[in-house]
Amino acid sequence: IFMGNGQVLAQALLSSQSIPYLPLTLAVKGLMVYLLLRNGAYGGTLTPSFALGIGSGYLVTLLLTVLGIHLDPAIGMLLGATVFLGTTLQAPLTAIALSLGFTGQTWNLTIPLVLAAGLSYVIRKRWEKK
Numbered sequence: 001i002f003m004g005n006g007q008v009l010a011q012a013l014l015s016s017q018s019i020p021y022l023p024l025t026l027a028v029k030g031l032m033v034y035l036l037l038r039n040g041a042y043g044g045t046l047t048p049s050f051a052l053g054i055g056s057g058y059l060v061t062l063l064l065t066v067l068g069i070h071l072d073p074a075i076g077m078l079l080g081a082t083v084f085l086g087t088t089l090q091a092p093l094t095a096i097a098l099s100l101g102f103t104g105q106t107w108n109l110t111i112p113l114v115l116a117a118g119l120s121y122v123i124r125k126r127w128e129k130k
Contacts, residue, residue, distance in 0.1 A: 006051025053084025083120040092117035
């Protein structure tokens with residue numbers, strides 16, 4: 001799960017396989033990707049961002065369930081991937097298209113993804129001003 005670009009992690013979560021210690025896994029994976037890319041390793045950010053977004057979206061979905069808000073984990077993962085991709089790529093519309101394309105979803109989910117990507121874009125822009 002730590003090695004590679006994150007495709008295995010994303011596939012495991014999307015196919016409903018349990019990942020023991022998911023928060024730790026995401027933290028270590030994110031740190032490893034950051035350190036490797038920061039120190040000149042060859043590779044991109046697309047697949048790692050997608051995988052980390054799916055994992056983060058899944059965790060947020062679980063936390064919302066604890067608070068009494070029930071959301072389909074697949075929707076949570078898709079929203080997380082879109083927000084994460086939109087933020088790291090600085091291209092929210094591309095993130096929406098990639099999330100839908102990678103997962104084979106229909107265009108029915110476009111409105112929630114546009115809202116999530118738009119909100120993350122506004123937050124990122126305000127954060128950059130500070």
